[in-house]
Amino acid sequence: MSLFSRTPHIQPTLAGRLSNPTSRRRKRVVGNWKMYGNLALCRQAVPLLAEIATADVDLVLCPPAPYLGEVAQLAHGSHLQYCSQNVAELADGARTGEWSAHMLADLGCHYAIVGHSERRLHHHENDVLIAAKAKACVQAGITPIVCIGENWVQRQTGQTEAVLQYQLGTLLESGAWQGAIIAYEPVWAIGTGIAATPEEAQAAHRFIREQIAAHGVAAAAAITLLYGGSVNADNAAALFAMPDIDGGLVGGASLDTGAFLRIYAAAQAADTAIHPAVVAGALQYPGQSR
Ligand code: PEP
Numbered sequence: 001m002s003l004f005s006r007t008p009h010i011q012p013t014l015a016g017r018l019s020n021p022t023s024r025r026r027k028r029v030v031g032n033w034k035m036y037g038n039l040a041l042c043r044q045a046v047p048l049l050a051e052i053a054t055a056d057v058d059l060v061l062c063p064p065a066p067y068l069g070e071v072a073q074l075a076h077g078s079h080l081q082y083c084s085q086n087v088a089e090l091a092d093g094a095r096t097g098e099w100s101a102h103m104l105a106d107l108g109c110h111y112a113i114v115g116h117s118e119r120r121l122h123h124h125e126n127d128v129l130i131a132a133k134a135k136a137c138v139q140a141g142i143t144p145i146v147c148i149g150e151n152w153v154q155r156q157t158g159q160t161e162a163v164l165q166y167q168l169g170t171l172l173e174s175g176a177w178q179g180a181i182i183a184y185e186p187v188w189a190i191g192t193g194i195a196a197t198p199e200e201a202q203a204a205h206r207f208i209r210e211q212i213a214a215h216g217v218a219a220a221a222a223i224t225l226l227y228g229g230s231v232n233a234d235n236a237a238a239l240f241a242m243p244d245i246d247g248g249l250v251g252g253a254s255l256d257t258g259a260f261l262r263i264y265a266a267a268q269a270a271d272t273a274i275h276p277a278v279v280a281g282a283l284q285y286p287g288q289s290r
Contacts, residue, residue, distance in 0.1 A: 025222065028247035031260050032251050033063050033064060049257065058079075060080075060111060061080065061254070062083040072107050072108055082110065083110060086119060089136050100140070101136045112137050112142050115133070117149060130146065131176055134171060135174055143180065144180045145182075145249065147182075148183070149184055150164065151186075178219060183225075209221075224246045225245065247267050
């Protein structure tokens with residue numbers, strides 16, 4: 001019998017646990033170079049990122065796959081982590097042009113982006129495949145960063161929550177969400193220079209956390225939710241100050257090492273600040289008793 005079950009009056013509420021600085025979610029900044037960059041950029045940027053990365057706030061780089069090995073070597077011995085932009089759903093097989101989560105683990109890779117909107121659009125990836133990829137990652141010890149988000153028409157017609165719920169559905173059913181990071185990336189904000197406002201992003205993150213809470217309140221409180229979509233050095237601080245935003249997935253701005261490091265600095269600053277709503281214990285989730 002646990003201490004808490006013997007003394008229910010001190011059962012910790014979720015809000016209470018969120019307000020405890022020692023159990024706060026860690027911040028993360030993930031840079032997605034997409035299909036940009038080259039070996040020279042790797043050799044220029046990675047040593048700088050490796051020097052600045054700390055153990056407290058995760059700094060993660062997703063170079064194009066051909067450069068992952070080089071980045072692994074350049075980052076060796078530092079706190080800089082690296083991430084694949086894609087992964088197969090299978091452990092191995094006759095799948096020319098694909099690579100598995102086990103291979104990424106072999107390389108010391110920490111994460112794989114799964115279900116980026118560009119892969120949904122250009123490679124016709126659907127939620128079933130995305131959940132299978134996430135599951136393969138978790139099984140291989142790689143953290144999947146699963147991207148979800150609505151397009152502009154869906155937002156304009158009030159379907160944002162329905163889209164997020166639908167995209168999350170298969171992932172939640174598969175169980176692969178346990179061990180995943182979820183990136184809320186509104187498609188209309190990706191590469192457009194028009195980021196969601198901190199309030200819009202917070203509302204979506206809050207909704208996502210509530211959906212997850214239906215599968216486990218403590219896990220919902222612990223899961224990392226990243227915002228992606230035109231994050232830059234000017235808007236990062238306000239986004240990262242939101243209570244349910246645990247960092248960012250950064251595309252274009254990550255190709256500029258100076259801008260990317262300013263975004264990282266914003267995450268570090270947000271990491272040391274506790275949001276007033278958290279301090280006040282004002283955040284509640286379905287199923288949570290106060
Ligand atoms: C992305 O590639 O996931 C992304 C969010 O891109 P950008 O920051 O350029 O909008």
